[in-house]
Every structure is written in C-alpha cells, then in structure tokens.
Amino acid sequence: MANTRARTWSEELNDLAINDDDDDDDDDQYIQAAPPPPQSHRHQKAVTAPPPQPRRQPIPTSQLGHHQKVVLDSVTRELFPMPSNIKISDKSLFSKVIAAIPRASFEKMLFKMQVEQRQIDMESSETILENIQILDCQAIIKRRHRDLVYEDNFNPTILDMAKNRVFTYSKLKKVCGQYESKRSLEEHIKRSDETASFFRGKGLSEDDARAVAFAIAFYTGSECGSDGNNQYRGINRASSVIARQSNGEAIANIDHGDMKDSAVILYYLIRGLAHIPFYWGVCSRAISLNEEQLSEYEPGALVSWFQFSSSMKGQNAPPHFVKRSNTFFKIYSATGRGIQDFSIFPKEEEILFLPHSTFLVVDHTLSFDGKKHVINLRQVELGLSEYTVLWVDDHIFSPKWHSKRHMESAATRSLNINIHFIPKSTTEFALSFLKSPFGQRLRNRVTFRIVTDMKRDNESSSDDAGIRLIKKLREMGFRNECLIFCNYLPKVTEQVKTQLTSDEQRHLAVTSKVEDLYQFIQFK
Template identity: 45%
Template structure:
C-alpha cells in the first residue's frame, strides 16, 4: 500500500487541475495505481485488482460482502478517474487466451462489447509477457485512456478501455497453428445519454485541430459524459443514421450533429456539410445540427440552396469556438 500511496501523491494533482477536490483527486490517483499492481507484491495485487477488472457477477460472486463493497468503491473511482483522462486515438494491442466458442464471436462484421475494464498496450505489439497467448487483438482506439502516468509499470504503456466498450471486427489473420490476430475498430453507437455525431474528413488524423474540443466535452466528468460518434464522410454518417442504432436517436433531444462544410475527399467537396444536413432532414431527423466553418455567409448560401426553409430549423452555423463548445456540451 505504501507504493500506491507514494504514486498517488505524485500524480493526484493531475485530477486537481481537472477541477476535483484533493480528497477525490487522491482517491482517483490511488485506484489507478492499485489497478496497475505493485512492484513488491505484484502477483498478490494483480490478483486483487481482478475485483476492479471484472465489473460483473462472475468475479464479485467469489468474494464476501466486505470485498464486494470494496470492489464497488474501486469501480466508482476508477470510472471517475477515466472520465477525466483524455482519449487515446490510435493503435493498441491486447493478448488473451480464448476458447473455440469465444473465438467464434469474433467474425468480420460482428460487433463485440467488452463489459469489463480491458487493458491493452500502445502500438501493434502486445506486452512481451503476454505475447504467447492464443489471441492477439489489434485495436484502433477511440475512448481508451492512457494510464501510464499513473501506473506502477509505465513501461507497459497501458491503454485502459472503460466497461462496455464496443468494437467492430474488421479482419482475422491466422498467425500460426496456435495463434490468431483479430483486427478491430472501436465504435460508438450512441447508447449513452448524451451523444454527438461529428462529421469531418480529417477527424481520424492525429493533427485534426478540433479533437481538443471533443476531448474536453467527453472528459468533463461523470455528471455529463458526452460520447462522440466520429464519421469521416457524408456517406458513412448516413449509413449510421439509417441503421437501427441511428434510428433510435431520431429526434432525441440528447443527440446532436456537428459537421464541417467542406470535405476535400468527397466528389462534391464544397457543399458536403449542406448535403449531409439535407439528407439528415430527408431521413426525418429534426435534431439540432451545427456547421462549424470559417465562412458563415457562404455556408448559409449553400444550406439555403439545398434545404427548404421549412427544414432549416435547429440548424446553427458558426465559426465561434464558444458556441461550438456550448453546443456539444448540451448547454444551449
């Protein structure tokens, strides 16, 4: 416990800077240290941390009431901590042993949700001590959080996925007779209370300048944790809205759409945002929409040319960052 106390004393100020009081900041830093185990009692503490890693009945049914209460406290502060840590967008790897029945769930095109906290490592190679396991996941992360700063093993470059993270299986490669590599992309389906679909052709690029606004809204804490559904084209956005997950968001006040106006990669780049909004209205979605663009006047010209006046309600066009931030935080 001394090591966890020492580590949390070194790192708790991160959470204070995010607006937490000292007591909660220390608790969040401590539980992250606990989760990653201990140098001195590595085996014992990593086994104990299974209480936190398995947020389901299978693990908690094996412990007594006191342990269950302890697990609840750990779960609370672990989720609270992750809600204040920036997203990791990029490749992460995870190695596990799966039986034949479990492997059968991972077919290209399938959606898979991991209900527990799930650890992974930055990059395409899993941790060396797990590399012999029979299944290697290569994941494009959207909401995984880098916790190496809080970890007792920073060299592991751990990326932690929150419970109920959902992934699309894109490809399966048989590495050898005993090992399979599964490629997945993390996706958001709008199943949380507040969600925003953001459409921009450069949204998955490391240098995309609007990521900071998205992260700020997505990591403001537990009271209003906005989830984002990133899409890189008009077509991919409409595919989502037409599917069952998109349909359930139709006209819901807790679902909004943000788009740029120009998308260089589309056939008609200059009015991509206006075309998207026209199609959104044609699909019967009357949700609030915002066009984030530097030229508001030209954007309105394009919108007016494609969308009749009767369907232009709940559309905002702005270059003002403050208006954008209020919009994606559901303040206005």
C-alpha cells in the first residue's frame, strides 16, 4: 500500500531548497542549535500545558494539485488546504498569486490596521505578511529555479554560452539588427556610445560596457519608424518585444533561433541592470487586464510578475491612461532599476522590474466612475533566493544611507551567485518578517544571515536596539549568523557580553570595520 502520510512542513521545505541535492539534516545547510544548559530544580518554572488543539486531517502531498492552495499550521507545521476567495489563473503568462490572506481574515485586520499601514510607501504595510498563507510554495521555488530569476541564479545555459564567448558587442548588434531598421540601430549605437562610460567605471571591459549600454537602449525602444524613414516620429517598441516578454521559461529551448537571439539580448540587458542602483520610491504603471487577471489583485495577496515590467517614476497616471488602459498600478519599488540615463526616452523616467519581482497588494479600488482599477502595490523581498540577508538599520530607506552601495555591490557579486536583501528599519518590523511563513522558512539556514546596527533612534530604547533584536530572534529559535555593525566597538562588545548569554552570543560577530561587513554580507 502506498504511503499517504502527509509530509511535514520541514519535509516540504527541504524540497523548496534551491539546491535539490542538499539534505534537510545537512550541517552545511542548517545551523544546529546548542543544547540548552541543565537547570536546577530551584530555577525551573512550572509550565502549564496548553489545551489540546483540535486535530485537522492533513491531505497527503500526493493528492495536492499543482496549484493547490496550502496553509502552514502553526501547531503541527504541516500543510493543509487553505480556504480563500482568490481566483487563481493557471494560464497567466504575466503574473501569478503566490500567497494570500483569506478574505475574512483580511477584513478583520483592516479594522486593526492604521491608515498608514495601507499606504505603499509605509514599511508598516508589510507587517500583514505575518498572516500570509503560502499558495503552492513548492511550485513557486521550482519555477524560480527553472526560470530566469537573475537574483537567484542566472540561467546556466546562458552562462555557458557566455563563457565560450558566444556573446560579444558585435554579435549583439547583429542580432538586434534583425529586429529593427538600420536607422533605429544607429540610434541605439549612438545612445550606447554616450552611456557606456558608466559601465566602464564599474569595471566592465570596453566591449562589455558598450554591449550592456546598447542592450538597455534597445530595450527602451526607438524614436524612428520601423521602415527606417523619419516620417513617423514616435515610440517604437515592437523590435524589443523579444526582450520585454522573455524570462527563463521562454528561453528553455535555447536551440531555437529566436531564443538564441533572446539569450544574447537578455545576457547583456541583465548584466547592465545589475550595475544600476536600486530605486527605492514610488512609481506607476498603466496596463489593461481582463477580469480573471484583475481578480488576482485582492488586498492581502502577493503577486509575482514573470516578465520584465516597465513603470514610470512618480505616482501620477500617464496621459494615455483613461483612453488606453483599465488598470493603474501605484508601486513602491524595492529593487526596480532606474534606466532613464541609458534610455532613448529619458523623460519617461522608466523604472524597470526584473522577472519574478513580487508585490504585496495593499489596496484595490475603482475610479473614473467605476471603470478604472487603481491598485496599490508594495514590492517585497521574501527570501526565496538561495542567499538572503536581513538588514536592519534605522536609516536604511534614507536616500543618503551610506551602506546602500555595499548592499548593491554584494547583490552583483557574480552572475550565477546573487544575494537578496530584506531591508527593515526597526526591530519590530524585522521580527514581524521572521514570524511570517517566509521568515520561518529561513530559520537556521546557513544561506540566511542577519545584519543590524546597534543604535536606532526610531526606537524607544535606542542605545541597545541591536542587542534586543539578537535576543528576540534567538528566543524565536533563529541561530543564524548575525553581525552587529557599530561605530564604537569596545562599548558594544562590552554590552554584548553583559546583556547576552553565551548561547545567544553563538554565531554572533561585532565589528566597526566596513571590510568585515562586506565580507559578511558576501557570505565569505
């Protein structure tokens, strides 16, 4: 008889690991907690057992459909069917709901949420992730592994082609020339010649610098008509659609001619984007969605966009919105890249999101006499990549935050190994993420680290904020490697010794050196 026992959450998480060969019990993947010190009877506290919880019958994993909605039970840590009113489109090529708060639960939460928590530019809106319920998480990870998710792992086939020097600036121009007129090609060459110096300054070779600058210019389109004459002056993006609609799944059959072309363009496009700073701020996007797609954007849902997605800096609707589109996204960007300095159309102030960017639906309303949908989204980092760092600093969202360059540099360390960062400004917000199913998934993984500053002026007890965070997360069972980055090392070192137990100090380092910080966030 086949074994129909429901697999535990830890067993499911083992399948979710990017490296399928890693074992759940492997010391290289999980940090083992030290055994608790023996307590004398004098110091033992009486513990009252909680009342027994009604046991729901889990459904065997073998009976879960490919898009089965599941919920993490807080007591048994097993997967159960999740009640939800969200309609999921299995055939959507643009987006997919990956997690959601059941409607009844979310409506109750709205009464408790302050108005600011419903605003996309407020970090507090992310605290509702504590109540999120993951939909088919195993399929999410497998798709990210299969697809072109640059910040996880660049497509190995493309990398192999690049190592063999199949990709050159000359090859890129030849490929793009098949999709646009000679005049448009010259337009992109001229623009890339003007902007390549930025990438040379990032350490790229002359050939690579010109190629990545050209790829970004090609992506943004052309002012010239597709027939090559100058009678029509407008935005022509037909030629770059091969890049705009591509992701890893699209280039899975790399031997196909168009897909080979796509790989060349994508390689240089993504390599160039990797060197452009993150844009932290509000942007907007106007598109047309059908009813099935619109149904995915219920408040409390997490939606992942599969393709490259363009938006415009600022929160004002573009002039053509009323006539051409039925949906207007207001988005708070976390990892979007501002490409206006490299675009054919710099006045557009384009913010570009990479494939598999994920957004929390904060609000969904109707406007323009009920004919237009206005959807507020906040881009979130969930730690679904192989390497993840939770970074807590009270100035982290400040435009002048001095450590942002270290974060961006680590995020572009190499093409096949990349690091995602989860930015938080307070102990409260950091712990809120760790309590969520996404945070719990990262507990004791060696590929998940935590960086914190010591003093945070936005907290009531500011001088020891970093220590309080360490103590709390240790209480939650997180034995992950942690680093306190501070200005006054002797004082902080003494505070750590006096306020944390020896067990809480395990896997903890304290430094004031930028070099140590950089080594830590690069997992060296």
